[in-house]
Amino acid sequence: MNNVSRKALASVAMAAASLLVLSGCASPKAGAGFIECGVSDEGSWTDKSFNESVMDGLMKAKDEFGVELKSAESNSSEDFAPNLDSMVAAKCDVIFAVGFNLVDATNASAEANPDKNYVIIDGWSNGATNLKPVGYNMAESSYLAGYAAASYSTTKVVGVYGGLQIGAVTAFMDGFYYGAKAYEAETGTPVTVMGWNPTTMTGDFIGGFAPNDPAGKTIAAGQIAAGADVLLPVGGDQFGALSEAISEAGVDAKMIGVDKNWSLLDEYKGKMLTSIEKRMTQAVYDIVKAAAVDKTAFSGEAYTGTLENDGTGLSETEFITGDLKTKLDELKAGIIDGSIDPLS
Amino acid sequence: MKLELRNITKRFGTLTANDNISLTLEPGEIHSLLGENGAGKSTLMNVLYGLLQPDEGQILIDDKPVKFNGPGDAMAAGIGMVHQHFMLIPVFTVAENVVLGNEPTSKLGGLDLEKARALVKEISDRFGFEIDPDAKIQDLPVGAQQRVEIIKSLARNAKALVLDEPTAVLTPQETDELMDIMRGLAKSGTSIIFITHKLREVQQVSDRITVIRQGKVVASPSPKSSASELASLMVGREVDLNVTRKPAKVGAETLVIRDLTVLDDRQHQMVDGVSFTVRDGEVFAIAGVQGNGQTELAEAILGLRKIHSGSIQVAGRDLTKSTVREVLEAGLGYIPEDRKKDGLVGDFTIAENLMLDGSFGPPFANGFQIDFANRDRIADELIAEFDIRTPSATTLVKQLSGGNQQKVVVARELGRELKVLVASQPTRGVDVGSVEFIHEQIIAARDSGKSVIIISTELDEVLALADRIAVMYRGKIVGIVDAKTTREKLGKMMAGIAA
Amino acid sequence: MSAKKVTEATAIQEDKASQVLREIMAGDPVRIALSVLLGFIIGAIFMVVFNQDVVSSWSQFGSDPNYALSTVWWTIQDGYGALFTGSIYNIDSASFFEGIRPLTETLRFAAPLIMAGLGVALTFRVGLFNIGATGQIMMGLAGATFVSTRLHMPIILHMLVAVLAAVICAMIWGVIVGILKARTGAHEVIVTIMLNYVATSFFTYLLREPNLLLEANGGGTPKSDNPDDSAKLGALLGPEFNLHYGVIFAVLAVFAYWWLMERSTFGFRFKMVGHNASAARAAGIKVENTFIWALAISAAFAGLAAANQGLSVDGGLTASIEAGIGFDAITVALLGGSRAGGVVMAGLLFGAFKAGSSTMQVAGVSPEVLGVVKALIVLFIAAPPIIKAFYRLPKPSIKIVESAQKAKAAKVVK
Ligand SMILES: Nc1ncnc2c1ncn2[C@@H]1O[C@H](COP(=O)(O)OP(=O)(O)OP(=O)(O)O)[C@@H](O)[C@H]1O
């Protein structure tokens, strides 16, 4: 969906909602009168990444519960505090802040406005009880992805690389590595994981999160040349660059998406083995539902997305079928009941 | 085509540049416009060409009123104008330039260069222009470029041509050729409005003369009038066309140049082993056809151009490797040949232009700050002393008429303490009254004991001012002769025949 | 074509560029005001056209024209009303003191835009197309961040040293451009673009290295520690307001710029070079050195903007704290006609846009609308001279005429 129509849609819905409230001609929905708000990380609400996933959750909640939505995009870190201020002024009932970049500003705002409720996606609370951190255990789903990759690979060489060597990225890479090695242990077929070694903590990193960074393409080309036929880039939207690297090498390699289901995008149909989803949309929806519809008391207790609560997981694709699917479900159950440790 | 300007008035703010001017142009006549600098000639022509809108009055073609909203309308009505600054693209050929904006197309819609070439050739042959349609503009001398401008107008079927000071940039030979061309055009029915400050040219070609003073038509003298009659009509008083001067009282050798060799931007040797000395209290003229190294010589003296070999001394001080600022501070004054490019900042006020090279210290600067009180006082003094016609010292220089711009440069350079004055074409584009005035100033500088170098392509000027004359040809000095040398002899020297 | 000819051609080309620049600068206040107004009007059209509420009401125009028209009106009023509320005065607030908070936010956002804008303006007046403020700010940020997080000094002194470090680091970056231009003839547009990239990457690199600027106890993302309190630009109006001492620096910068350009001999020479470099040369001015000086001083202003950004953060900074100021500075300088007063007005306008952006979004206006308004204003101001330059036949300067003659004369010599 393109930017304009996406925007336009947002304003239709928004306008429609306010019209409903004003005219009172429709039966009020469960969440009427509740105001949910969002402040984006640097970038727009249509960034195909974190911001968009959160916005999708907010829109879903709005459509279903009739809550009012107010949102503001941040162009730079300079905008975080003023945007949060505007939300406080707009009398929001819950304010979602997207991304760890907003951790400081959101903590500050939460402390200054103890009567407001905040949610920080992918961040943490410095102790404020009116701030709910939302985090994910990505190693769990990445473990499944690693296994799937090793199993699908014909060369039995798989590759992974990251944006920067930081915890949020290496969690994926750890899980992926151990998942692939689990396949090796199980079948006895040696599997090579390129780009990350969890014991020495060394691997391939792009050096940033700029979309389709050419440096990422270079790394990918190297891994492909060394035989990798399934690749996982952990650094936002690197898939344009990665598909180029694949087609330039002339091989039939598959990619693994991160954060959301990339195989839904036309340009990546058939190129994605699967995606490691960070289901923010669901988390956001759940939190709004609890506050606006179920009227449960808001708490600062952390929400962690796991395989168990479906906060993270693999996307279904045409490649995840039959025995592999059965095996992945088995592994998933093992992780949920604790019999499998995704980090070993 | 009969062209008539009826009761044209054009004001710039409080200034009335054209005041109820009426003028007719009969088919096939050469009509000269005479007037002092700032009289309003160019303004009137810009109105005629649609570049300016008159505040009052009408333009009539064959007795029918017309309105020009821009040069396009004027061109369509058969009026052509050749500006002093040509509007040609240097890297294009003559034919390409001529058809630019009006390109003949082949059946397929492409540019039909053949047609363009034929057109240029036809016009060129008809009037004896001798222009090669395939020559690149940048390879042509100024006179030929000007002819290309004329061809451009004729190619658009111009029936009336405006030539605003076309001869200011031409050599004497080129001027003669232009006069012939003008006569030829007139004979074929094209009418011409001709603006010049050179009375001799007016006398040579005019069928009719109109004199404008301070925006008004003041006289329509007969083409047979004498130069001094025309001059006094223009200026409104008697003009002495011959500078009277006392014999030079020469002193020490202040400027000494030895074996000077200078290269141009393309590494061609433009000044070739030139040596001469100029003494206090004398005017030393350097005559020669444009492009024989005079420009580079002047630039080298000022320190603008690197000296390849040789030396320059001013009052015993070696300035061979000095910067421009050091040269200026050593007491050299410089009137550049191209005032627009090297002498003035058009977007600065007159007061600012009068301190252009004085920003480094008193009287214009007080520490790091401009001394505005001094600046304005000096500006007012110089405007009065040099008779710069302007509403105020805060007028932008680009709004002044050409001659008044030149006076700003002269005033600045002569307005400070000097040892040596180097003046290139000091009276280019200046009216006769101002020529007289500038010449008097130069002689006054000489008489106060300064060394003066005049670089001029005009023999009249050289003969009027010089105590000694050097003739340059192909970068060398052909000879240094005294001021009584005949025109014929000088003319031969300028063609490279040694004395 | 010989190399010499090529350089001559580029010189003429550059003449053209700075001529356009001069014409843009010379834009009269009325035209600028009209451009701003027109920008707002077209912005309003965008607001309306992309508002589905309006679109759907117009589909019922036949049955309810009043409603259709009033939705148009309300959309515009809500949008620009929110801009006013967010940037000037909040009518809904309890006290006057609280109500002017938006205005103080506008001032806070305007300060760095004005400082960087003055820097760009200065080079514009010297005839340089300097678009390097971004890089200079990045280098300034590096300097300020190093001093404010890695060195420890008494209050005030620490802040002053940090500001000075920002200014010096930025100046180094500006001088590099000047030297490259003066010594090698490299065009400043290309040089500044490249140096912007280099500086941004360099600063991010510094932020990533644990023993350079990376925060001590963080998650590993490229981000600095919080600056020492002693180095921060303190609050100007008490803790309820975000406004800090940066705005004082901006006021001082404006006066410094005004004095420099309108009163001092430096400014006189800068303007002379900008208007007519060859006349300046003949008047004894070293044009190349003037370029270097202009770029250095220009960068110092950008350095002040960097200090403003780097020393006013809460909780560490990332490269994004540059916040597009270096780029906006170009627009601010253009819009302000490169004059001190104009730059202040333009900076305030853009500051208001930044301050009002979030309230507008809360009111349902997409943030792109303000971007469109900004872009249109620049377009209306800058486009006419550029279009003219494209369509105007190049006038050969006397220089060409003469060099042609010289070439002819030279041919005769050989
Ligand atoms: N655009 C302008 N704005 C203001 N004043 C102007 C403008 N153009 C011309 N003038 C003024 O109008 C008067 C007439 O100028 P004009 O150029 O017509 O003189 P001119 O007769 O062509 O002189 P010259 O022989 O020196 O070329 C002058 O005083 C000049 O300063």
Ligand SMILES: [Mg+2]
């Ligand atoms: Mg004139």
